[in-house]
Amino acid sequence: MRPNILLFGDSITQESFRSGCWGASLADAYSRKADVVLRGYGGYNTRWALFLLHHLFPLGLTKPPVATTIFFGANDAALAGGTSERQHVPVEEYKENLRKIVRHLKECSPTMLIVLITPPPIDEEGRMEYARETYGEKAMILPERTNETTGVYAKGCVELARELGVRSINLWSKMQETDGWQKKYLRDGLHLTAEGNAVVFEEVVKVFKEAWLDASEMPYDFPHHSEIDGKNPEKAFQQKCL
Amino acid sequence: MRPNILLFGDSITQESFRSGCWGASLADAYSRKADVVLRGYGGYNTRWALFLLHHLFPLGLTKPPVATTIFFGANDAALAGGTSERQHVPVEEYKENLRKIVRHLKECSPTMLIVLITPPPIDEEGRMEYARETYGEKAMILPERTNETTGVYAKGCVELARELGVRSINLWSKMQETDGWQKKYLRDGLHLTAEGNAVVFEEVVKVFKEAWLDASEMPYDFPHHSEIDGKNPEKAFQQKCL
Numbered sequence: 221m222r223p224n225i226l227l228f229g230d231s232i233t234q235e236s237f238r239s240g241c242w243g244a245s246l247a248d249a250y251s252r253k254a255d256v257v258l259r260g261y262g263g264y265n266t267r268w269a270l271f272l273l274h275h276l277f278p279l280g281l282t283k284p285p286v287a288t289t290i291f292f293g294a295n296d297a298a299l300a301g302g303t304s305e306r307q308h309v310p311v312e313e314y315k316e317n318l319r320k321i322v323r324h325l326k327e328c329s330p331t332m333l334i335v336l337i338t339p340p341p342i343d344e345e346g347r348m349e350y351a352r353e354t355y356g357e358k359a360m361i362l363p364e365r366t367n368e369t370t371g372v373y374a375k376g377c378v379e380l381a382r383e384l385g386v387r388s389i390n391l392w393s394k395m396q397e398t399d400g401w402q403k404k405y406l407r408d409g410l411h412l413t414a415e416g417n418a419v420v421f422e423e424v425v426k427v428f429k430e431a432w433l434d435a436s437e438m439p440y441d442f443p444h445h446s447e448i449d450g451k452n453p454e455k456a457f458q459q460k461c462l
Numbered sequence: 463m464r465p466n467i468l469l470f471g472d473s474i475t476q477e478s479f480r481s482g483c484w485g486a487s488l489a490d491a492y493s494r495k496a497d498v499v500l501r502g503y504g505g506y507n508t509r510w511a512l513f514l515l516h517h518l519f520p521l522g523l524t525k526p527p528v529a530t531t532i533f534f535g536a537n538d539a540a541l542a543g544g545t546s547e548r549q550h551v552p553v554e555e556y557k558e559n560l561r562k563i564v565r566h567l568k569e570c571s572p573t574m575l576i577v578l579i580t581p582p583p584i585d586e587e588g589r590m591e592y593a594r595e596t597y598g599e600k601a602m603i604l605p606e607r608t609n610e611t612t613g614v615y616a617k618g619c620v621e622l623a624r625e626l627g628v629r630s631i632n633l634w635s636k637m638q639e640t641d642g643w644q645k646k647y648l649r650d651g652l653h654l655t656a657e658g659n660a661v662v663f664e665e666v667v668k669v670f671k672e673a674w675l676d677a678s679e680m681p682y683d684f685p686h687h688s689e690i691d692g693k694n695p696e697k698a699f700q701q702k703c704l
Contacts, residue, residue: 221517237479237490244486248479251500258493263687271699272684275463306692442514445505450548457513 222441224283225250225433226257228269228276228321229291232340232412232420234260241412242420249425253438257285265295265309266317273321277328284329287433289424290321293339294365294410297373302364303351315376322384333431334386335424338374340412341392342367343402347409365410387431389423464683466525467492467675468499470511470518470563471533474582474654474662476502483654484662491667495680499527507537507551508559515563519570526571529675531666532563535581536607536652539615544606545593557618564626575673576628577666580616582654583634584609585644589651607652629673631665 227233227243236243237258247256259276261269269292277284296314298304309317318336325332342365351364374392381388395401395416402409405416412420428434443456469475469485478485479500489498501518503511511534519526538556540546551559560578567574584607593606616634623630637643637658644651647658654662670676685698 234493235490237486237493239482239486241486244479244481244483244489247486247489247500248477251476251479251502255499257497258489260493261684261687268687268690268695268699271695275684306690307687308692442503442517445503445510445549448510448548450550453510453513457510 223254223286224257225254226259226276226285226288227291228259228288229337230260230264230295231262232260232294233258233289233291234262235411236260236417236420240414240417242417242424245417245421246424249421250435250438252440252442253435254286254433263295263307264292265298265307266292266314266321267296267309270317270320273324277325279328281328284332286331287333287335287428287431288325289335289337290318290325291337292318293373293377294370297339297342297370298365299363299369302362304364311372311376314373315380318377318380319384322380322386333428333433335427336377336381336386336388337420337424338377338388338390338392339370340406340410340416341396341401342370343406343409345409346402346406350408350410387427389420389427391420391423394423395419465496465528466499467496468501468518468527468530469533470501470530471579472502472506472537473504474502474536475500475531475533476504477653478502478659478662482656482659484659484666487659487663488666491663492677492680494682494684495677496528496675505537505549506534507540507549508534508556508563509538509551512559512562515566519567521570523570526574528573529575529577529670529673530567531577531579532560532567533579534560535615535619536612539581539584539612540607541605541611544604546606553614553618556615557622560619560622561626564622564628575670575675577669578619578623578628578630579662579666580619580630580632580634581612582648582652582658583638583643584612585648585651587651588644588648592650592652629669631662631669633662633665636665637661 243258295307296309298307300308322334325334344363371392378388378390395405405413407413448456485500537549538551540549542550564576567576586605586608613634616632620630620632637647647655649655690698
């Protein structure tokens with residue numbers, strides 16, 4: 221009955237239902253209006269995401285999502301030669317993979333609202349601290365990710381969105397507009413704090429509103445309790461459910 | 463692909479995806495393993511819930527939920543003659559309505575794990591304060607809900623669960639085992655604080671585990687990223703996706 225909003229991405233999507241995180245906030249904002257479906261895969265890059273595409277979005281679905289957020293790149297942008305090299309995907313391939321994902325979703329549903337989200341910026345110092353705490357001194361001699369390189373992926377993502385005529389959120393740029401973004405928005409140099417989650421939530425809601433997927437204008441699935449006459453409840457349900 | 467866990471109830475279910483609340487915590491605990499579907503209807507009692515039953519759980523669903531929590535009673539237990547009289551449902555009818563809900567779910571799927579949750583206790587003083595703050599001095603002369611009456615509904619709910627052979631959580635009793643439960647678990651005398659939400663989350667997880675629906679023993683929907691060989695990713699996906 222209700223439309224689905226699907227969140228497809230890496231760990232920043234997978235953990236988005238933790239306390240105060242952006243996925244749960246979205247589910248709350250759209251409660252009784254749309255279902256938010258979580259499809260986050262920690263550690264995944266776009267190359268691996270392609271293997272999931274036909275499983276998560278089979279063609280011929282009777283009820284494809286009305287909107288999907290595609291939020292990859294943080295792992296693709298891991299440096300070749302660094303400790304997370306296994307996850308690295310060259311930027312041209314990253315763009316090509318995103319293009320394949322968008323094309324497939326359009327084939328699933330030409331009316332689906334597709335929102336590409338860039339990776340957040342990297343706080344290199346915070347990332348190094350996290351690695352030292354987790355793995356000890358030998359952890360990282362060279363950085364595994366740099367903010368500059370991640371910025372190249374973010375730029376590629378936004379360019380591709382423009383080219384394909386889908387919406388995008390440049391989280392990499394947006395977050396860096398705020399002083400102290402390194403600690404304010406990132407908890408380990410890469411993953412988001414509660415305030416970082418609030419930025420993603422606000423940006424996604426803004427884009428959804430612009431695309432007419434505004435929770436405040438969507439109908440409740442069933443009558444609001446204040447519309448139900450205690451002595452004659454049938455009436456409210458006859459109007460809304462038939 | 464993934465199993466669904468459905469949360470059916472009143473406002474305490476509807477708002478369960480707010481920051482740190484029990485529904486979102488459940489979605490996080492089962493991430494990549496099961497989808498948590500939110501069907502909370504603020505202000506609803508069991509009488510009104512019956513109108514939704516065939517819409518939310520149509521017979522012949524190809525994929526009925528593997529588990530459903532049924533969490534009503536807080537509104538049914540509003541006092542006849544009080545300011546929330548409109549929502550009042552006599553306790554015998556409350557039990558009869560719950561029986562109809564359980565029977566219908568069993569008809570949808572004989573293997574569905576059904577968990578009845580009693581209403582939480584009422585902090586009458588906190589409820590009165592809330593009403594005064596919201597509506598001013600004239601708000602409530604008589605209480606709209608009492609802890610004793612809600613306890614009668616909780617007892618009825620647990621008895622019915624035993625009779626029908628389904629599981630139950632006696633939240634009314636459980637919360638009152640802790641000193642200072644009134645302010646610790648309830649934010650307005652009725653709805654739950656973050657700590658109150660944590661109690662619901664822990665109790666639901668405990669019952670799910672006892673019924674073999676334990677997230678830690680359920681498989682991931684797709685390979686964990688650490689199982690993916692960077693040079694030969696196909697291998698992990700062939701094993702897990704075919």
